[in-house]
Amino acid sequence: xxxxxxxxxxxxxxxxxxxxxxxxxxxxxxxxxxxxxxxxxxxxxxxxxxxxxxxxxxxxxxxxxxxxxxxxxxxxxxxxxxxxxxxxxxxxxxxxxxxxxxxxxxxxxxxxxxxxxxxxxxxxxxxxxxxxxxxxxxxxxxxxxxxxxxxxxxxxxxxxxxxxxxxxxxxxxxxxxx
Amino acid sequence: xxxxxxxxxxxxxxxxxxxxxxxxxxxxxxxxxxxxxxxxxxxxxxxxxxxxxxxxxxxxxxxxxxxxxxxxxxxxxxxxxxxxxxxxxxxxxxxxxxxxxxxxxxxxxxxxxxxxxxxxxxxxxxxxxxxxxxxx
Numbered sequence: 266x267x268x269x270x271x272x273x274x275x276x277x278x279x280x281x282x283x284x285x286x287x288x289x290x291x292x293x294x295x296x297x298x299x300x301x302x303x304x305x306x307x308x309x310x311x312x313x314x315x316x317x318x319x320x321x322x323x324x325x326x327x328x329x330x331x332x333x334x335x336x337x338x339x340x341x342x343x344x345x346x347x348x349x350x351x352x353x354x355x356x357x358x359x360x361x362x363x364x365x366x367x368x369x370x371x372x373x374x375x376x377x378x379x380x381x382x383x384x385x386x387x388x389x390x391x392x393x394x395x396x397x398x399x400x401x402x403x404x405x406x407x408x409x410x411x412x413x414x415x416x417x418x419x420x421x422x423x424x425x426x427x428x429x430x431x432x433x434x435x436x437x438x439x440x441x442x443x
Numbered sequence: 444x445x446x447x448x449x450x451x452x453x454x455x456x457x458x459x460x461x462x463x464x465x466x467x468x469x470x471x472x473x474x475x476x477x478x479x480x481x482x483x484x485x486x487x488x489x490x491x492x493x494x495x496x497x498x499x500x501x502x503x504x505x506x507x508x509x510x511x512x513x514x515x516x517x518x519x520x521x522x523x524x525x526x527x528x529x530x531x532x533x534x535x536x537x538x539x540x541x542x543x544x545x546x547x548x549x550x551x552x553x554x555x556x557x558x559x560x561x562x563x564x565x566x567x568x569x570x571x572x573x574x575x576x577x578x579x
Binding site: 322324327330343380 | 474
């Protein structure tokens with residue numbers, strides 16, 4: 266009798282345990298994704314790829330415009346890729362028109378500032394200084410840095426939005442400072 | 444999902460909704476300014492050049508405010524401002540200039556030419572709220 270009831274209790278416990286596991290597994294996965302999302306966002310800010318202007322974009326997102334941030338970032342990469350290609354052409358042209366080159370870098374910088382792409386803005390500022398001095402070496406060096414940051418940022422933000430989609434529309438990454 | 448801040452409904456409602464024409468050659472900035480204005484309940488039309496802005500102003504006489512970027516190819520925001528202020532039909536429309544550069548001469552020139560205000564980019568919802576009392 267005692268043995269039977271012991272078996273009964275442990276089988277009850279087993280089924281409770283497995284039903285608990287079944288209901289918490291998606292929650293555990295979700296909270297792991299949320300952590301990854303928060304860490305990715307923190308790294309974007311800590312490493313200076315983004316600044317508080319990005320937070321401003323997130324503030325503008327709401328139920329009426331639920332994908333606003335991703336839409337604006339997509340527009341940014343579309344425009345900036347075109348500008349990078351144009352800069353590539355302008356820098357290889359002979360004779361070099363530093364005025365036109367500067368105008369293109371200026372546009373790129375402005376675009377970057379709208380989404381809070383801080384490192385890109387810094388690299389563009391340096392690039393413009395070299396344009397001003399008509400220093401080709403300097404221009405070429407800073408353009409390499411601009412292109413590198415452009416690729417890095419694109420990759421990191423693609424990951425960010427992918428994670429955001431997995432976590433679900435009701436979630437938002439914690440603020441950069443947390 | 445956070446609700447957007449700065450959405451103080453200044454743009455009005457229904458028939459009394461304020462119609463803003465936003466002019467910027469950058470698609471990113473057009474998206475930003477449109478979102479900020481719409482979250483304050485303004486009705487917004489965006490165009491990517493001064494030329495298109497002038498064409499639209501002829502077709503749509505109900506524009507209550509123009510907000511324009513300063514640096515644009517072909518026609519700058521300053522040139523657009525001048526054209527608007529020189530026109531008897533359009534001169535009453537308030538014009539706000541936006542620029543990423545804080546150049547005092549530029550700002551003064553625009554204000555002297557009749558600009559309502561000069562906003563530094565990136566524009567924030569609080570900048571738009573500031574315009575509220577001036578436009579009504």
